[in-house]
Amino acid sequence: MTANANPSNAEYDSPWKEALERYLPAFLALCFPSLHHLIDWSQPYLSLDTELREAVRDADLGTRFADKLFQVFLNDGSVTQLLIHLEVQGQYEANFSERMFVYHYRIFDRCRSPLVSLAVLGDDRPSWRPNSYSYGQGGAQMKLEFLMAKLLDFEERWQELESSDNLFAPIIMAHLKSKSTTQDAQARAQWKWTIVRGLYQRGYQRGDILELFRVIDWMMVLPEALQQEFNRQVKQETEETQMPLLSHLELEAKAEGRKEGRREEKQAVALNLLRMGLSPEQVAQGTGLSLEKIQELQSQLESES
Known part of the structure; x- marks a missing residue:
């Protein structure tokens, strides 16, 4: 009999926020490469969570996995700094584009800085692809166009994710398999082990392997019995291969x-x-x-x- 994972136990918001904060360059390189190329990554980027909360604190128009605001610097000299507002949306929402617009103008009104809006769609509707919001009358119009990445599209790029050394690739893999196995905990456990084992083979640094393991373990929730079996597999792999990066205590x-x-x-x-x-x-x-x-x-x- 196949054990069922409880969909309500899946954790997405916090893992996504932490992963974005730590691995923003890798995320943009994978999901928004044209924007990634414009940024001067030799300068540190800043997470502006306080500014975001203050700008949109009374404008909660829907449910999302995560929202983040970053300050980055461009490398072409035309603009000193750029704000990036990023929404990770977990399910279809009729007024999503409107919310993107509201958040955009509120952030701009508060910060008065060039701003781009990005939407990451983690839902299961292939045809839902919002990328703009507009209204107008009598020849006057207001319009926001935002960049959009559909995580379902990475299903067709699975081999690319498996072979990629991009630090965000395992996170997207974990998200997709966590979403697709909400009713099959055994399958989720198998995928979780496959993705974690893949961390060894990508040439990542010790700290990155530990951090990615933590995010994946956080995101891919398992029933207690399957989690214990997963823990046993990790411990056994560590002992047999003498991997110096993954002690079970750590x-x-x-x-x-x-x-x-x-x-x-x-x-x-x-x-x-x-x-x-x-x-x-x-x-x-x-x-x-x-x-x-x-x-x-x-x-x-x-x-x-």
């Missing part, structure tokens, strides 16, 4: 680090690590809990067995 600590270390959650992570056979010293180091607390949890486990 993976667990990274995956749980996003929860801001609430005490109860840290203890749950610590218990799982102890069950996997890690020493109290390793668990204390990975979770930030005191060695005394870890020893207390270990005694609790021993009394339960």
Whole structure:
């Protein structure tokens, strides 16, 4: 019998936001290459989350996976800086183009800087491809044209994603397979393992492998039994191949680090690590809990067995 993944457990918003903030150059190179070529990547880009929240705080016109605002610098000398407003939309929405327009003019009104709007469509409707919004009367017209990337289009480019060294390619792969396996947790688990194993083969740096693993693990939610099997596969692969980049302690600590270390959650992570056979010293180091607390949890486990 095939286990079912619960679609409501899928996490997209936070993984997308973190991935965009960390890997904006790779994302634009893959999804919006013409814009990527215009940017001077020798200068740092800035994430303007506070400015975005203040600009659109009372203009919530729909549900999206993620929205981000970045400041970048162009390389042709014509404009010193450029703002990029980026919306990741997870499902069809009738007023999506209107929302893009509203957010665009509100950001421009607040920041008074050149601005481009980008839409990433992560829905499952092949024909839905909004890229503009306009209105007018009597010869007068207002129009916004925004750039659009449809993630479904990457299904036809799957081999390209598999062989690409672009750091955002595994994230798009994880998104597509997470969406397509909402009713088949076993298939999702298989794809999750395939995508994670592929991280070893792309020549990524140690920090990038850990970060991409964390985003993929966050996005591709599995039922507990399948997640435990996935954890076992990761641990076994690490031990057999002696991969220096993926110790299981690091993976667990990274995956749980996003929860801001609430005490109860840290203890749950610590218990799982102890069950996997890690020493109290390793668990204390990975979770930030005191060695005394870890020893207390270990005694609790021993009394339960």
